[in-house]
Amino acid sequence: MEFQLDHAKEILGRTPATLNSLLEHLPQEWLLSNEGPDSWSPFDVVGHLIHAEETDWIPRARIILEYGEKRAFEPFDRFAMFEKSRGKAMGDLLAMFERRRGESLQELEEMNITPEMLEKQGRHPDLGVVTLIQLLSTWVVHDLSHVGQIVRVMAKQYGETVGAWEAYLPVLRR
């Protein structure tokens, strides 16, 4: 499918509601269980999404539009949320994500992105030359991917209690 900015905004705008319906007021053990050592719980994932909102998507879009390929993005810290989320409640994180996402979409709106701007190039510190269209597409896929991670992590908590049905549930083996 071709990238369409209005579609991207539409999908990005829905993620806070999706996370709220999945996680708000859910019993704590569902929020904090993960897939084993070095894996993330739903709580960790939401913290990660907040950190991406604060340091990744819009900041990188600005760098592309202001500096092009001349200035590489700051590397993204995939583990920052372990410190940043400490002591917070899930409800705090969900509200924070909703606020940050609203701000991001507002800033995106104010950038008045044209088709020409979408083709502008920037420089990823590891991946090399990328475009604004690729950054915005990645933002969408990243959201969907982490919603998928949350439901997979949750599904695995009942991986044993499904008994023989495990054979029909490939999600439990991912």
Place this chain on the structure above:
Amino acid sequence: MEFQLDHAKEILGRTPATLNSLLEHLPQEWLLSNEGPDSWSPFDVVGHLIHAEETDWIPRARIILEYGEKRAFEPFDRFAMFEKSRGKAMGDLLAMFERRRGESLQELEEMNITPEMLEKQGRHPDLGVVTLIQLLSTWVVHDLSHVGQIVRVMAKQYGETVGAWEAYLPVLRR
């Protein structure tokens, strides 16, 4: 994690809102795109969830409670939705799923399931002896699994437009 009936109800009760926030009023091409031949679109998945609501979960729970192992469940038709959903709009299916799920949870409530009842055994036509606890656990995992499928199918629509970021997005290779 051990199965808890109140947790299962809590998660099952959230799925209609999750699907609505992901899919309601989304542009048609996102609703109808799939992962290639013989794969399902988000539209197909919601139809499948409705069919499961009508013929799988509660009907099978009733068979377990009324007949135990003596009567095998009816086989579940994994493709019934292709016919049943024909000509319907996504909004119709989402509203139908929300209604059916509400009815299912109401019926589950009225079963007044005790810990002893959860251990009752039934017979799956292919998998053999199963328990009510396994059926209800599977219902939860099945919901989460299909939410995961929907977001994966959506993510793949931008699989090309993410460019080099594809390397960081394993969801695109599942």
